[in-house]
Structures are given as structure tokens and as C-alpha cells.
Amino acid sequence: MNARGSTGTENALELRGVSKRFGALAALSDIELTVRPGERRAVLGSNGAGKTTLFNCITGDFPPSEGSIRFFGEDITAFPAQERIRRGLRRTYQISLLFSGLTVIDNVYLACLGVSRGRFSFLRARRDDALVASAEELTRMVNLWDARDTMVSDLSYGQQRQLEIAMALSGAPRFILFDEPAAGLSPTERRELITILNGLPDHMGYIIIEHDMDVALRVSEYVSMMHNGRIFKEGKPAEIEDDPEVQALYLGGDAA
């Protein structure tokens, strides 16, 4: 099995029998998930279905209790978070985990720095530094250029969500996990988000957790439905939309 760069035949992400228990609570049970490189996948499900736990296991925020996770063919189950990130995995957080004491541009710069050499550099970056340039480009891409010198603690909620996305796009991501990027956004901001997601390069696959079916189905090619820590249905957006079981769950029928 090759260690790093993919040959194109491996899956971007392969979860086999992944479970996560917190004491007696099974947050995830026996998850099987395969995502091809460049695929855009939505994960839907009610609150407490285990969606964010799934992300936390994939990025290594905490390890799964059982099962294995492969990222472009490489077994990353036992890797610390930073090693997974350096291999091209990125994520955004549902509750903003930003550096509130730093400015917008410094936050993006840190994100770019984390996946580059020179993390321990004692020398300041020059104005024409490549990292500074890419941080500036990302800031512009998510429409935060005018707020670049604002402290993150002074940003609006919607701006913080945009900053999350800029930070997830830093470096050369191969696969991104978006945790409810549209939560709390205004209708205009939602449209901008959809434009950004659909404008990502084709090779950049992602999984998106989203409550808003409208957003989720417009930015994904394939949907996995979760309930009580299990994936119970997968299919194309249109199939999922028409599925009676899904409708029952989302319309609050016999759910739970």
C-alpha cells in the first residue's frame, strides 16, 4: 500500500466498522462509509444522530473505539490530528473554534502555517511571503478582505462561519469535512456559501453535515442518512428527498 500520494484508484475516505462509545452510550455503531476522491457527500440526520462524532473520529479529535479509517489508502486510525491534517484532511467546526484574540488575517495565516514548513520559525514573515499571499487570497475568497484586520471576537456570526471555511481551505486540502457551515447564516450568506462550495476545484471532495435540506441537496452528489449512530440509508439527493422514511424522520413522524 503506498504511503502518501494517491494513485487515483483508492477511495478518499474509507471507514470500516467504526464505533464510538462514551461509557454506555454508543454514539456511533459500526459505521461503513466509502467516499471517492472528489466526491461531494452530504450527511443528514437529526440532532444526536452522531454526525459530529463521526467527524471527530475522522479528524482524530478523539479516536474511535473500534474500526479502521483509511485516508487515500493510508490507515490513519492511530494518527494524531495534526498528522491527518498534514495529509490533506481539513474540517470546519460547528461551534466556531477560532482564535478570538487574533485578527482575521492572522487566523487564516495560522491555518496556512499549520500545514507548511517553518511552523517553528522565529523570523517574521516578509510582505511577499507565499504564506501571507495565500492567506490574503483565502480571505478575499470568502469575502472577508475588508474585515482582515478585525479581531475575531468582533466579527458577526456569519463572518465567523466564513472565516471557518477560509481556514479549512488553507494549504492544499484533498478532502474537507464541513460541520453545518450554513447554521445561523442569513439567506444571502447561504447563497454565497453555496457558490463557494460549488466553486471548489473538482478534485477537492468533501462531506457536509447540514440541517438545511435545501443547502445540503444543492451541494452534494450523494447523501448518507444517519440515525442513532448508524447510517441507515444512502442514495442520490433526489431519491433521498422522496424517501418516505426520510420524510417521516424530517417531518417529525415516528422519529426516535
Added chain:
Amino acid sequence: MPEITRAAAPQDSRLWVERIPPAYWIIGVILLIIPSFASDFVMFQIFGWTFILGMIATSLMFLGGYGGMVSLAQMTFAGVAGYMVAIFGDSAITNISMGWPWYITIPLALLIAVIFATCIGWLAVRTEGIYTIMITLAIAAAFFYFTRQNYDIFNGFQGFNSVLPPRLFGVNWRGPEAFYYLTLFWAAATYFAVLYISRAPFGLALQGVRDNPRRMAALGFNVTAHRVAAYAFSAIPAGLGGILLTWQSAQISPGTVGIQPAIDILIIAVVGGMRHPAGAFIGAFLYVILKTFAVDVLIALGLSGDRFQLLIGLGFLLVVFFSEDGLLGLWHKLRASRARDPLTGERRS
């Protein structure tokens, strides 16, 4: 597109000398001309000591303010460097001191202090908050008792005396004026180095680790390695301070690295303010003034001179009571309130 926005970015066209704030000019000039009117005692004892304690407190401010790690082992790092200069260099204890030249002993002393701090950091970063304080306090205590009981290397209770700076360029560096400029130089170097690094990748990432370690790992940073590296770096200003302290008193003994000095460094850093290296030097100046003159003040008031610690304690209490960020915090509060209109509370331009 990039060309336009890059031009729109705030470009400071002034020369670098013009960009230095006026306060720096004033303080810089005052500090440089102090020897022309100050007494030997003021230069050597007040300012020399202030600069030295300020450097050691800056090493704590770096760890605490930027890294969120409060360490009580900074005086120990300083002591390690001071002891190494005495052991490898010259002292009156000729059966232990090796008498190596300064250009070997000083870098070697700093290197050993850095290695020591790296090991301590490696232990301490696994803990958080109060437990970091406890583990570093335990290390400070262990080092104190070790030096007091070990006679083969550390010469036990007596320590080393007659540890003098080298007569470089034919200057007696323990002369009041020379020592003043020597400590001023290294204090300024420490101050500007820490300020510079706070905006360099390492320093920015360290502040990220302080604010949100989990997120830093999710950005690809090795949080543990970054914290350990911060400890290692902090040993450089602390070690330099320790060497200068040893030269100032011409001796080093277990008393230099005891629990009380370790706590004094914490008090200096907290009273001064942990957000900016200036706080460490302000705190050190206040501490030295109190420590030197509190006895006289108490006797003048008809009280016992033994109670000078009481004044220091009261001063400490007052500062932390009114500001969560020491004297610097008080200053920032004052500036912020003066920048606001007292009626509307709006910011004045």
C-alpha cells in the same frame, strides 16, 4: 486583482526610525543618560537588579502571556545557567571550578539551561493550569534542595563565591557604570526579541495554542512540541538573567534558586502585567524599589523594618485587586476610559 488589493494594503512608507513611537525615544534616552547623574548604588543595585529580574520575569511573561503556561521554574533555569558559569568558569572554589574561558562557559551554560528547560517543559506541558504551577514549583524545590545537599558539583550550602565577569576589552564589567550598560543591553535585547517573536510564526502559533489547542491540532500543529519549544526558548532570557545575577552578587548559592525567589518572579510578572514584555520590567522596578526602600519607609513610620514583606504583599494585593492584568492593565484601562466620552460612552477619535 491581487495588484490592486496589495496596493490598498496599509503600506507604511516612513523610515524605520520614524516609525518608532515617541515613548520609546523618551525612555531610551533617559535610560542611556541615567549614569550621568545617578549614584553608583542606583545604577548597580536599583537598575542593574531591575533589568536582571525583568529578564527572568520576561521569560515567564513569554510562557504565561503568549503560551498560557504559568511556570515557577524560571528562576531555576536562571540558577542552572548561573551555577554552570561558576562551575565551568572561575570562582573561589578552585577544587570544583574548571576555569574555562568565558567564550566556552557562557554558551555552554546557556545550552545546559535550554536543555534543562526542555526536559522540564516536556514534563510540564502534559499538565494544565494549577498542575503546571505545582509541577514547576516541585522542580524549583527539588533543585533548591539538590544544590544544598550536593557538595561534589554544587558545593552545597555555600555555593560559589568570587564568580566574576570576564575582563573583556579591559573593562571591569562589575563597575557600576559598565554593569548598568551591560544589563541594559541584554534587557533591551530580551525585550525586543520577545516582541519580535510574538509576531513571528512561532509566537503567533504559540498564542494560537494558548487560545485554542484543539483547533491548533486540527490545523496541523503539534501542540505539545510547540509548548516544549516555548519552554526551551524561555530558558535563554532566564539563563542570561541568571548569569548576570551571579556576576552582580559575585556568588551563587542555593538561596538564589530557593522557593522565595521563584515566587518573587511570579509576583513581578503578575504585578507588571503578562500581556506585554514591558510589564515584566515595570513589575521588576516596583519590586526592587519596594525591596530596597520598604525597610526605610517602615522605620520612618515608627514600625519594625522586619515587616518589609508586608508592604510588598499589600502592593501586590492592591494591584491584582484593581486590575486583572497588573500595572499594564491599569494603564490600558486608564487610556481606554480617557478615549471615551464620559457622557455617551462613545469612542473619541
